[in-house]
Amino acid sequence: MVLTRLSLSDFRSYADALIVPGPRFVVLTGENGAGKTNILEAVSLLAPGRGLRRAALSEMARDGGAGGFGVAARLGDVDLGTGATALAPERRQVRINGAPAAATALSEWLSIVWLTPAMDRLFIEGAANRRRFLDRLVLALHPAHAVHTARYEAAMRARNKLLAEEGRPDPVWLGALEAQMGEHGSALAEARNDTVTALASRLTEAPEGPFARAGLVLDGWSHGDLATELAASRPRDAAAGRTLVGPHRSDLLVTHLGKGQAAERCSTGEQKALLLGLVLAHADLVAERADRRPVLLLDEVAAHLDPLRRTALFERLEAGGGQVWMTGTEEALFEGVPPTAQRLRVERGLIGTI
Numbered sequence: 001m002v003l004t005r006l007s008l009s010d011f012r013s014y015a016d017a018l019i020v021p022g023p024r025f026v027v028l029t030g031e032n033g034a035g036k037t038n039i040l041e042a043v044s045l046l047a048p049g050r051g052l053r054r055a056a057l058s059e060m061a062r063d064g065g066a067g068g069f070g071v072a073a074r075l076g077d078v079d080l081g082t083g084a085t086a087l088a089p090e091r092r093q094v095r096i097n098g099a100p101a102a103a104t105a106l107s108e109w110l111s112i113v114w115l116t117p118a119m120d121r122l123f124i125e126g127a128a129n130r131r132r133f134l135d136r137l138v139l140a141l142h143p144a145h146a147v148h149t150a151r152y153e154a155a156m157r158a159r160n161k162l163l164a165e166e167g168r169p170d171p172v173w174l175g176a177l178e179a180q181m182g183e184h185g186s187a188l189a190e191a192r193n194d195t196v197t198a199l200a201s202r203l204t205e206a207p208e209g210p211f212a213r214a215g216l217v218l219d220g221w222s223h224g225d226l227a228t229e230l231a232a233s234r235p236r237d238a239a240a241g242r243t244l245v246g247p248h249r250s251d252l253l254v255t256h257l258g259k260g261q262a263a264e265r266c267s268t269g270e271q272k273a274l275l276l277g278l279v280l281a282h283a284d285l286v287a288e289r290a291d292r293r294p295v296l297l298l299d300e301v302a303a304h305l306d307p308l309r310r311t312a313l314f315e316r317l318e319a320g321g322g323q324v325w326m327t328g329t330e331e332a333l334f335e336g337v338p339p340t341a342q343r344l345r346v347e348r349g350l351i352g353t354i
């Protein structure tokens with residue numbers, strides 16, 4: 001599962017750009033603001049969801065361009081493409097082998113996991129971002145997770161709207177929406193449980209190494225008859241203006257196993273090491289279970305590691321295999337990356353080889 005071609009048109013700072021990535025390390029260096037993260041963001045749009053910045057599509061269209069943008073990639077003999085047009089700047093279009101497809105279908109072909117500087121606060125902020133992070137890990141093992149999540153959320157939005165309407169909402173319609181939430185909610189909770197259980201046992205059994213080992217617990221609704229619970233919760237939900245029960249409120253609780261301490265109480269460096277350890281263990285788990293490795297996007301990760309951990313990271317990534325995209329401001333940060341790596345220099349919307 002490696003990208004062999006990536007082309008951008010009118011995407012962020014790029015009018016037109018082409019990268020022919022090698023199968024392993026792709027190292028992007030350049031000054032602040034050069035456009036490195038933009039490239040990772042383009043790759044992240046080849047997975048379901050809003051990409052690594054969670055930006056609006058209209059923000060991604062190049063300033064001064066025609067108003068739309070395109071990202072196209074080749075994965076083996078499959079062509080993946082996504083973008084938006086000037087006429088519908090907020091509607092994400094996806095094509096797989098030239099045919100229109102739903103964004104959720106992308107997870108059948110490719111899984112992508114990223115770490116960005118913004119995720120430094122993952123353990124401190126609210127549960128929503130942790131859930132999103134977890135769901136990305138889940139997708140790699142359960143590609144249908146994207147469809148279950150989308151259908152669950154669509155049914156929940158419709159139910160919330162119905163409950164907010166004046167008068168007594170149609171109980172048959174409500175019941176149908178709750179049945180849908182029950183079906184898709186159970187499937188998504190099951191996929192999360194499976195992923196967390198497998199990852200947690202892997203991390204617990206792993207030897208102590210340079211990257212902190214995370215203890216993982218999935219907190220919140222996990223199984224049972226959700227449709228019945230939702231029916232009972234109608235008055236409370238109507239009063240609250242939202243749905244109070246269900247897997248959309250789950251949280252991933254993380255502890256630093258070595259220290260026996262909650263992740264949010266660990267130092268910034270320790271939290272980074274926890275995240276990195278998690279992502280590396282996940283990549284190994286996916287390779288073992290699904291026989292494919294997620295494409296890893298590591299934005300400015302090398303710069304924040306001490307030299308020992310940096311070397312350990314490169315060694316671990318090298319041993320694991322798979323395609324890894326990394327960014328940094330200086331080439332010196334990547335001295336420990338194998339010479340076979342593809343090194344690209346990014347400068348104001350242009351990409352050159354080193």
Ligand SMILES: Nc1ncnc2c1ncn2[C@@H]1O[C@H](COP(=O)(O)OP(=O)(O)OP(=O)(O)O)[C@@H](O)[C@H]1O
Nearest residue numbers: 012013032033034035036037038059060061062063
């Ligand atoms: N829609 C857009 N059209 C044109 N340029 C854009 C658009 N969105 C962002 N940019 C430009 O892209 C640049 C940011 O690129 P990016 O975040 O990829 O930089 P970077 O190389 O990762 O920098 P850093 O090292 O600081 O993280 C900024 O100069 C910004 O003005």
